[in-house]
Amino acid sequence: MIAGTDSAAIPVVDPEPVLDDLVRVHLAGLLRYATVLTGDGHTAADLVQEVLLRAHVRWTRISLMQRPDLYLRRMVTNEHLSWRRRWHVRTIRPATDETLAAHAEAHGDHAHGVVEEDAMWRHLEALPPRQRTVLVLRYYEGLSDAEISEVLGTSPATVRSHASRALATLRDTDLSTPPEQR
Incomplete structure (x- = not known):
């Protein structure tokens, strides 16, 4: 509440998005996207975790963007390409039959x-x-x-x-x- 006003005063609302809220909404999509890029769900989870750690450190700047979700996706892309450069050759392995069957109709x-x-x-x-x-x-x-x-x-x-x-x-x-x- 704003000091010096009556009880019907307008509460102060934080206009910038909160990282936790953004992650709640977009985590499944980021994991899905990273899984398709890497071909492995575990590697994708590691990649997204690394990106979210970096995003947390830079959140003040990222939260000012019009579409922070697209920036997170860009970070996932850059991290994936960076891993590929670092590890020189990395193969995409098809998922196991059990994983594919779990996602089948x-x-x-x-x-x-x-x-x-x-x-x-x-x-x-x-x-x-x-x-x-x-x-x-x-x-x-x-x-x-x-x-x-x-x-x-x-x-x-x-x-x-x-x-x-x-x-x-x-x-x-x-x-x-x-x-x-x-």
């Missing part, structure tokens, strides 16, 4: 979905990291080119270029042959 034969997801992982694995990231942001996260460019720190034209090249590569690829056998 309750009715019908889940084998078809597992085969398709496995093929998708293998073909995404063959793409360069930036192209793969653009496809994941566009088709899994449903972001627009402008939002993707904000996450990656590039222009929308660069995003479209990465997407075009990635899709051309996937079109030219014999999708029935695993990448390691080509």
Whole structure:
């Protein structure tokens, strides 16, 4: 309450978003996004945890942004690409059958979905990291080119270029042959 006013005074409200609230709303999406990027749920959880620790330290500045959630996604992307550079070669492994079955639809034969997801992982694995990231942001996260460019720190034209090249590569690829056998 503001001092020197009556009991009907307007309470002081903190206008900046709280990190805890943002995490409550967007944690599942950040974990999903990181899992698609890394191909492993445990690695994704580590990556998101590292990003949230860094975001906590910088929260005063991040909270002033119009879309702090997109900035967190950008931090996840940068951390993922940074890990790839640090570890030089990192493979994306398809999830175990149990993990895929847990996410499959309750009715019908889940084998078809597992085969398709496995093929998708293998073909995404063959793409360069930036192209793969653009496809994941566009088709899994449903972001627009402008939002993707904000996450990656590039222009929308660069995003479209990465997407075009990635899709051309996937079109030219014999999708029935695993990448390691080509």
